[in-house]
Amino acid sequence: MSPYREIEHTADWSLRVWAPTLAALFVDAAQGMYALTGAQAAPGAGERQSVECRAEDYEMLLVGWLQEWLYRTEMHDQVFEAFQIDRLTQTELAGSAVGRPAAHLDKLIKAVTYHNLKIETTAEGVETTLVFDV
Amino acid sequence: MAIYKQAFRRIGEYVWELGTKYNPNMRVPVRVYADDALLEDALRDASLEQAVNVACLPGLVGYVVVMPDVHQGYGMPIGGVMATQLPDGIISPGSIGYDINCGVRLLGSRIPLEAAEPYLSDLATALYRNCPSGVGGKGALRLTSAELDKVCREGARWALRQGYGRKEDLEHTEESGQMEEAQPGEVSARAKERGRQQLGTLGAGNHFIEIEVVDQVFDPGAAAALGLSEGHLAVQIHCGSRGFGHQICTDYVQSFQGAAKRYGIHLEDRELVCAPFDSPEGRSYFGAMKAAANFAFCNRQLLAHLARESFAEVLGGKVADWDLHQVYDITHNMGKVETHEVEGERRKVCVHRKGATRAFGPGFAGLPPDYQPLGQPVLVPGSMGTASWVLLGTATTMLETFGSSCHGAGRVMSRSRAKHEVRGESLRKELEAEGIRVRAGSLPGLAEEAPTAYKDVDRVIEVVTRAGIARKVARLRPVAVVKG
Numbered sequence: 001m002s003p004y005r006e007i008e009h010t011a012d013w014s015l016r017v018w019a020p021t022l023a024a025l026f027v028d029a030a031q032g033m034y035a036l037t038g039a040q041a042a043p044g045a046g047e048r049q050s051v052e053c054r055a056e057d058y059e060m061l062l063v064g065w066l067q068e069w070l071y072r073t074e075m076h077d078q079v080f081e082a083f084q085i086d087r088l089t090q091t092e093l094a095g096s097a098v099g100r101p102a103a104h105l106d107k108l109i110k111a112v113t114y115h116n117l118k119i120e121t122t123a124e125g126v127e128t129t130l131v132f133d134v
Numbered sequence: 135m136a137i138y139k140q141a142f143r144r145i146g147e148y149v150w151e152l153g154t155k156y157n158p159n160m161r162v163p164v165r166v167y168a169d170d171a172l173l174e175d176a177l178r179d180a181s182l183e184q185a186v187n188v189a190c191l192p193g194l195v196g197y198v199v200v201m202p203d204v205h206q207g208y209g210m211p212i213g214g215v216m217a218t219q220l221p222d223g224i225i226s227p228g229s230i231g232y233d234i235n236c237g238v239r240l241l242g243s244r245i246p247l248e249a250a251e252p253y254l255s256d257l258a259t260a261l262y263r264n265c266p267s268g269v270g271g272k273g274a275l276r277l278t279s280a281e282l283d284k285v286c287r288e289g290a291r292w293a294l295r296q297g298y299g300r301k302e303d304l305e306h307t308e309e310s311g312q313m314e315e316a317q318p319g320e321v322s323a324r325a326k327e328r329g330r331q332q333l334g335t336l337g338a339g340n341h342f343i344e345i346e347v348v349d350q351v352f353d354p355g356a357a358a359a360l361g362l363s364e365g366h367l368a369v370q371i372h373c374g375s376r377g378f379g380h381q382i383c384t385d386y387v388q389s390f391q392g393a394a395k396r397y398g399i400h401l402e403d404r405e406l407v408c409a410p411f412d413s414p415e416g417r418s419y420f421g422a423m424k425a426a427a428n429f430a431f432c433n434r435q436l437l438a439h440l441a442r443e444s445f446a447e448v449l450g451g452k453v454a455d456w457d458l459h460q461v462y463d464i465t466h467n468m469g470k471v472e473t474h475e476v477e478g479e480r481r482k483v484c485v486h487r488k489g490a491t492r493a494f495g496p497g498f499a500g501l502p503p504d505y506q507p508l509g510q511p512v513l514v515p516g517s518m519g520t521a522s523w524v525l526l527g528t529a530t531t532m533l534e535t536f537g538s539s540c541h542g543a544g545r546v547m548s549r550s551r552a553k554h555e556v557r558g559e560s561l562r563k564e565l566e567a568e569g570i571r572v573r574a575g576s577l578p579g580l581a582e583e584a585p586t587a588y589k590d591v592d593r594v595i596e597v598v599t600r601a602g603i604a605r606k607v608a609r610l611r612p613v614a615v616v617k618g
Binding site for chain 1: 179181208231234394405467546549550579582
């Protein structure tokens with residue numbers, strides 16, 4: 001079963017993500033975000049790139065993590081995959097992903113919003129719903 | 135929590151009020167401009183729950199206004215207006231939106247449709263080729279840091295100095311195309327990096343350039359004053375501040391998360407995060423927001439220049455007069471300091487319009503001299519393939535809606551459902567069969583913007599005009615659409 005699912009939103013894009021751990025949730029959210037954009041990488045070897053974020057809570061870290069990849073996509077025409085979280089505390093994150101030149105994108109996301117954003121603990125792990133401004 | 139129609143009190147034929155008793159945290163009521171059907175549409179998604187969340191913010195005056203084209207967004211709904219008292223009220227970046235000064239520019243012409251008909255396909259192709267659009271679309275200009283700061287301060291005036299416009303363009307632009315006291319120093323390096331390569335680009339999503347014909351005129355005198363004649367072509371440009379504005383809003387929604395806690399502001403939704411207007415954080419955002427607004431004014435000015443070049447390239451020597459003159463340029467995502475009458479008292483407020491248009495009535499300061507007797511033009515794009523409207527602001531808007539009116543048709547169908555139900559290629563063929571030339575970079579993107587995903591714009595216009603918060607001037611019918 002896919003760890004994320006697009007859910008109905010009238011004007012923007014919304015993604016429900018669930019995972020056994022917080023680190024996995026961050027990875028799945030990034031994969032789901034790129035799936036929404038219809039991203040396709042050009043063939044060839046990619047380059048693993050690192051990201052570090054600081055924030056006041058996990059939700060802010062999640063927005064910062066996703067926003068960072070979007071920024072690199074827009075600026076460098078790259079799409080990312082093979083996301084990895086190396087360190088995650090309530091205020092700090094270190095992770096990476098492999099970037100390749102973008103062969104195709106249906107649409108770019110303008111921003112990752114905080115709309116009703118809450119990471120919730122469930123019996124199976126953690127889940128959240130993201131809204132992207134498009 | 136779902137809101138039911140019964141919770142609303144009908145206070146006018148097209149006005150509904152949800153009182154503060156609905157939610158103990160509401161500080162002001164919510165007023166919705168709609169007929170029965172449009173109110174029921176709005177109740178189908180989270181639009182009005184989002185409006186209730188807005189009504190819980192501190193420092194609001196009057197009521198939260200919801201336009202008939204409302205739809206669910208993030209934080210404040212699209213089609214929402216709120217006014218916060220000054221100097222002690224708040225300013226909320228997410229309630230203005232990521233695409234700061236997303237807006238519409240309308241250019242009129244003296245080109246009869248019949249004369250242009252053989253060249254419309256070439257015109258659409260030229261516009262698509264000359265106006266950079268789509269994912270990763272980069273402009274021809276590469277600005278230095280110093281030049282970008284000038285764009286931030288001067289707005290459309292900068293484009294004029296470079297030879298990309300006319301004096302009349304500025305006169306017929308909201309704020310004359312330049313918001314005073316913009317502060318590029320309050321803009322992050324990252325936003326500037328994004329902005330440097332995107333000036334003069336359309337982007338993707340619901341942004342477009344459309345060639346239209348003036349299909350029906352309702353007020354011949356006003357239409358003539360605006361330079362619109364029945365049967366003649368017009369061009370509409372819909373876009374905003376691109377990645378520059380998106381990054382500024384992102385930066386401040388992030389940094390305000392801490393500020394809201396420091397100022398003890400309770401939020402129903404973190405996207406509504408805010409800070410006191412007259413605080414270091416509030417002043418910093420407002421200065422950066424104005425920089426993004428000026429970037430967007432400049433962006434539409436450059437696109438108008440490219441549209442004029444495209445018309446000259448295709449129609450030069452083939453029709454009698456291929457010029458495009460500016461009717462007006464409006465913004466529909468903006469925070470502005472204005473004076474309005476609230477509970478019988480003139481008060482200075484910060485009006486947040488998100489998916490709503492300033493619609494000042496006749497005689498109000500801020501209108502160009504030739505439009506003073508008319509009121510402000512309100513440019514309302516329909517969904518792709520349907521009519522767009524030119525309206526005028528009225529005295530009623532100043533009394534009821536903080537000088538505001540609607541901004542579009544408003545969505546009713548989610549993007550995911552639209553993509554599922556509509557095939558981009560089929561839609562393109564349907565539009566072409568209706569005589570609308572389509573140039574689009576993304577077929578899935580085209581499908582998301584299918585006319586069936588939107589409300590009936592004519593119905594929205596009936597509500598705003600019957601409610602008196604705008605009056606009809608002309609209806610425009612699309613003949614070509616260019617999208618990223």
